[in-house]
Amino acid sequence: MELRKDPITRSWVITGERTPGGRNPQQVCPFCPESPQPPQVISSMASVSYGPWSARAVVHPLPLYHVEGDPGRRGLGLYDVMHSVGAHEVVVENPRHDRQLWNASEAEIEQFLLLCAQRVEDLKKDHRFKYVSIFKDFGSLSGQEFDHPTSQIVATTFVPRRVLYELRSAREHFAQKERCVFCDILTQEMQQRDRIVEIRGDYVACCPFASRAPYETWILPVTHNANFENTARSTPGALRDCAGLLRRMLNRIRSITDSFHLVFHTAPNTQHQSKVLNYWRTIQDDYHWHIEILPILQERQKSYSFKETYRSAVLPEEAALRLREAPTEETHTRS
Numbered sequence: 001m002e003l004r005k006d007p008i009t010r011s012w013v014i015t016g017e018r019t020p021g022g023r024n025p026q027q028v029c030p031f032c033p034e035s036p037q038p039p040q041v042i043s044s045m046a047s048v049s050y051g052p053w054s055a056r057a058v059v060h061p062l063p064l065y066h067v068e069g070d071p072g073r074r075g076l077g078l079y080d081v082m083h084s085v086g087a088h089e090v091v092v093e094n095p096r097h098d099r100q101l102w103n104a105s106e107a108e109i110e111q112f113l114l115l116c117a118q119r120v121e122d123l124k125k126d127h128r129f130k131y132v133s134i135f136k137d138f139g140s141l142s143g144q145e146f147d148h149p150t151s152q153i154v155a156t157t158f159v160p161r162r163v164l165y166e167l168r169s170a171r172e173h174f175a176q177k178e179r180c181v182f183c184d185i186l187t188q189e190m191q192q193r194d195r196i197v198e199i200r201g202d203y204v205a206c207c208p209f210a211s212r213a214p215y216e217t218w219i220l221p222v223t224h225n226a227n228f229e230n231t232a233r234s235t236p237g238a239l240r241d242c243a244g245l246l247r248r249m250l251n252r253i254r255s256i257t258d259s260f261h262l263v264f265h266t267a268p269n270t271q272h273q274s275k276v277l278n279y280w281r282t283i284q285d286d287y288h289w290h291i292e293i294l295p296i297l298q299e300r301q302k303s304y305s306f307k308e309t310y311r312s313a314v315l316p317e318e319a320a321l322r323l324r325e326a327p328t329e330e331t332h333t334r335s
């Protein structure tokens, strides 16, 4: 595996065949507690209901990134190349094979979120890693990898392009106005209410003004914080409403489609003092963590990243209206 940088867009691309880093994929679910050959466990949360643990992080059975070694950044003429050094973990959201983020209890989902925060914090101690991504691909159109309820965590030696764009815009907005752009968005959206789906405690779910995909939804904390992991450790129960809102939001979205991408956007590793980028200087004030949910309605939307311009057939105001009225508990009308 190798990482190559597109010199025009500055986007890193991972190329090459996957090499098994752990055990080979098995017939039986490797993530269920009764698996005879469980993957290597990195961290576990204590049980809150069923099973010996509530959520746990394990080594990805076929990792795209490997923890050992140096990125070995080098040039090939004008091009940049590096080894795929990083961490690639699977977060088992629930010990039960049938409890997803929309039908598990709020307490279970909260444990999953707390574990994610703990993993981000831990991985950021490794100064080689500039960014830690948490994401979930669910459904036949999403590139879902495992049947068991899972998310994935990837720590990389670069900041993904979309996050880099957000960081640059947030920094520029702050430089001009001395305010966080996400806080400004929240203030305006909470006044207008057109695109708000639900507010639960300190968390707001809304369809962004320029949604890239139909029914795109963001979940943001109203209390400003650049780092997801800092919110998690701020007060006990700080993520409980986030868990509840996420659960309800996924049920609403599942009444429209069963495929989606979900990604956390949080501040990069500011311990990594890059000499080239100076994005960390005002980052605590200018950036604001959030969760983005991108529902997938049809096959061709797989390739968001290939499109030159996004085109969404549904107005965000209409999307918010329909999502507000959608069921917040699991319904069994879809198969």
Ligand SMILES: [Zn+2]
Pocket (backbone or CB within 6 Å): 029, 030, 031, 032, 096, 097, 147, 148, 149
């Ligand atoms: Zn399972």
Ligand SMILES: [Zn+2]
Pocket (backbone or CB within 6 Å): 180, 181, 182, 183, 184, 224, 225, 286, 287, 288
């Ligand atoms: Zn903010």
Ligand SMILES: [Zn+2]
Pocket (backbone or CB within 6 Å): 166, 265, 290, 292
């Ligand atoms: Zn974002």
